Structures are given as C-alpha cells and as structure tokens.
Amino acid sequence: MRTSATLLAALLLAGIAGCGDDGAEAPAPPAPTSASPAAQPDPDARLALAGRAALAADRSYTAVYTYDASGQGERSVMATVAADGGWRVDIPGGALGGAADVAIAETAAGLFQCALSSAAYAITPSCVRLGDKGERVPKKFDPKIERVFRQWLPVFTDRQAALSVGMALPLDGSSGQCYSVDSISASLSAPVDVGIYCYADDGLLTAARVTFGTITLAGTPAAGPATIDLPGPVTGGEPLGLDAPPAPPVTSLPVPSPSA
DSSP: OHHHHHHHHHHHHHHHHHTTOSSSOOOOOOOOOOSSOOSSOOHHHHHHHHHHHHHHHTOOEEEEEEEEETTTEEEEEEEEEOTTSOEEEEEEEEEGGGTEEEEEEEETTEEEEEEEOOSSSOOOOEEEEEESTTOOOOGGGOOSGGGGTTTTHHHHHOTTSSEEEEEEOOOTTOOSEEEEEEESOTTSOOSSOOEEEEEOTTSOEEEEEETTEEEEEEEEEEOOOSSOOOSSOEESSOOOOSSOOOOOOOOOOOOOOOOO
16 A cells, blocks of 8 residues: 555656656746635646655654644644554644643544543543544544644545645745645535645645644654554543533522521
8 A cells, every 4th residue: 555655656746747748848837826725726736736645645754743723822733644554643722622632543443532631631541433444533523633634635646636736835834845725616515624735845744724724844753653552542432522611500609698
C-alpha cells in the first residue's frame, strides 16, 4: 500500500513535467494570484496537489502544529502518523466546550475518541470506539481539525472528486506550495473542508486555513512510530460531546421564619 502511494506520487509529478513536451522550453508554472479558493480550476494545480497528497499518504511523522480557532485562541495540536498508516491527533480543548482535551485516533481496529487528562479536567484516559477504520467522526463528536491531516488525502488524489484547485499565495509560516481548494459545484456538498492547504516537497502538511481555523507547523517534525498506541483502554462509555455540559441548577436554601 505504501509503495503504491509512492509510485502514484512519482507518476503524478512526472505527468506535470511531461505535459506538452514537444522540444520547446516548457512554460513557467502560473504564478499564485490569491490566498482564497480559486474561482477557476487549474489542471496543473490539481495534478500537483494530487502528487503531494500521494506523498503525504506515504509519510510517517510526529509533528506539533499551532491551531488558531476563531474566538478560541491558539492551541498546540500534535499529529502523529504511524508507519502502518494509523494516525492520532491530540486536540486540547476539543470537547465539552473547550473544557476537555481529546485525541482522535485511527488504528486497524477502528476509529476512536480518547479523553485525555488535563489540569482543568483530571481523569483517567480512556477511549471510545466511534466507527470502523476509514469512517468519519460523527458530527456531534467531531472537533474537525483531525480531518486536514489524513482524512482528505484520498479525496485530493482522486481525479474524479468534485474539486476546484488553484495555486495560492503562501500562508504565514508555511513552506512548500499552497493550493486553494473549493467545491466544483455549489449544488453539491463539499467533499473536503474548503480552504488553503500547504505541503512541503516531501508531502508534509505545513499549514492549512479552513473555515474552522488555521493550523501552522511549529518546529521540526520527528519520525513517526511503527504503530499508534491509544492513550487508554477502550471502554463502552459515551464519547465526549462538543458542547459544554449544562450548569447544575441553583438551589436556594429555605429562609427561616422570624421568631414570634
């Protein structure tokens, strides 16, 4: 599977270099013109994004990203992709209205949400199975940020996906090439989160800006593990929801009657 992804990347990137080769000097690639989703699809950008996404699908790493969500301030998110294809994204404030830290992880056994201990929410870490491998996190438990690391890569490499892709100006703090991604039809539900995605030449995601926030690579990534270890045992409990729990009702003590 990993060899196939590497071969796909090589073929896709070679296709860009070979297009229109008739002995004349190849034209320079179009200059980025916008940092927002492209209005017109660019076949070369579509092919280039597919090539980098194929490299990303074959890359194992552990990296910390700065996540800036509108109205919530900056947080540090850790993304881990294992050599066997499993992945895990640790998200501070990812549940209970920002009060609880969670990890979203996928292994051969399925898709999991894991509750993590923090200063504000001291617990024993445990995990709940959300679905089978390859499924999406149910909406009511979905912190969303995990999508940009792994779940959209098969869509980016699918040339039949309803996407409009163009070159984009670099996002602050990014490296490599940035691509604007939009849905190709307003009548269809977007197959990915619309926005800007930036990839290094080796397929590492260096930045992304989508509707729910912006992530930027912070520091140098390390090698990923052989496989993903869940932070706690899998239990039969309920996953943590996104919303803060309701405040407990306020009860007033009875006022004693004045003495006669």
